[in-house]
Amino acid sequence: MEIRGQIQGDFVTIVTYHYVRPIKDSLYPDIKGLELQDFYGQIEYIMKYYEVVSMDDLVASINGQQELPDKALLLSFDDGFVDHYEYVFPYLLERGLSGAFYPSVSSITKCQMLDVHKIHFVLASQDNKVLILDKLNQYINDVKEQYELEDIEIYKHQYCKSNRFDSGEVIYIKRMLQYVLPGVLRSEIIDYLFTKFVTKDQVSFAKELYLSENQIRTMIGEGMHFGGHGLNHEWLNHCSRSHQELILTKNKEFLECLGATNNCMTFSYPYGAYNSDTLEMISRYGFDLAFTTKVGLADLNLVDNFEVPRIDTNDLPISFNAELVNWTRQLL
Template sequence: MLRHNDPRWETALSPWTLADDIFDQCLTFFRSHYTIVTLDDVKASVAGARPLPPRCLLITFDDGFADNLDYALPLLRKHGVFATVFVSSDVIGRQERLWTEDLLWAFMAGRVRPCELAQLHALLLGRGEHDPDDPKLIWDIVRRGPELHDEQVQAAFSGLDIDLNRITWPRQMLTRDDLAHLVASGVSIGAHGKTHTALTSSSDVATELSHPRAVLNDIVMAHGQSSVDALSVPHGAYTPGIVDRALAAGYELVFTGDAVLSRLKNGFLVSPLVGRLDVDGRRIAPTGDFLPEVLAASLFIAPQRQSGVALRFVRPARRSRFANMAARCNVP
């Protein structure tokens, strides 16, 4: 979530960035049509302790960007509602966002050519020659790259003379103090992996699951949150085996990128596996003007996973002016 005059706006990624004024209008819409619930409410429902109300909605953010504190929190307070922020533990306190996200922006903006991307893929992931026009190359790097060692990554970029023009101010990622402030303000914190590597591609799934719980519990438990026991899988990538491992590791809820409505039976969530619906600024405000009927359609006609009463989980996007380029690059 960003404001148009924020220096981070120019290199923000689509379709995961939403302008703050559009989010303000979304919250007005949500409050008019739904009961906005907390993560604790959802956990109580899946545990069978307390039913959720009809037409309920949970707001979530992924990654741990500082703009969640800068722009989202004031608007949540304005409307008297809460949200959940899922954080990758390795990015806490960083000035820069992940290099894979800077690379994705540079590629979509035409600053990194397809031939350079193919060479970078070979250097980093070592799978021989690739067709530079293969649209899967960029996503393979984005999903597998975060766990690579910094020295290997820097050597590859230097060897290819690629400059990502990374933004370090304003600071990109939440700090420990920021997270404590969010919790004290009623925002729940969840885990989003350790490195932000897709769990289906990770070389160490156990650490990707355990590290964020340990790091985040150390922060949030001193400020009123009982524990970190909800996981958002990075890149929305998971398998049934990964879900089982997450539950065995102590997580009570596993949020995915599946664009489906979760289902309730008599007010109780029937599965700990939760889909989410993106609030995509390209669709609900294509010219900068909020279109509530488009947002309504995306929520009301979303597919349903199981029978029962629908529970909608929405994840505001971080909006950028590179939406059309991103669409051509097959942003999922």
């Protein structure tokens, strides 16, 4: 039976990845990522139904300089994990593919554990998330008067809401530690939880988690694209205009130092968060494209260069022989 396409236009599919590693048998089997073997299977599915393109191809197409093939797809990898060098990069080379990679500056230049990833590993360290939740709420109650905080129940009512990837309890922990609590207190609690549940040695952990500059240069030399992803993986929509200026300045300098801006310069918004200030400045700083976490295919005739949607790895199958999903079917 013929499967008819459901949409019309010049669409490109952009897939987002984060952790790509052998997860099940690792020290942190609960980390939210893609099993390495499933990544291989997903690439097989992608190569069966799509044409993988490079970032240079995509930018040239959006600028009207070339046409993309039908069912074009771009692979994007956020957060600058060493996974991307050890596992993803060799496989892409083997298959003759390219990808776009987005590390946050401080994780590379300072070998600094980012709060977002401390939270990930705290959550992955415990099967029973209530243990983490209890420690977090106890800490909040202990400093409630000092920081003039709300009652725990008020926070829970507002932020304990599940999304398509996490339970309400996990979302509550993430949001409280990502932007709800005052900045100094957030960092204090995150370090307390990371030390209690993961390790005291943040530097060694960071060295094993993130890419090095030499690894990045090697990847760039083999045709991989690198773009910006903030300084410390900030929620840009919660940053002042001046702080956003600093973040974009440091990202541009970082990419220029790596030699990653020869053909184009792109950005992936941490958490997919941005505001009108971000959109104005990112254009002024010379970025060609910026990627969001809005779920969808990018229509090259309509898309805003600085609000490009993506889909998640979880939205596509992980096997060559898998049934078509709607994201694929609507392009056929």
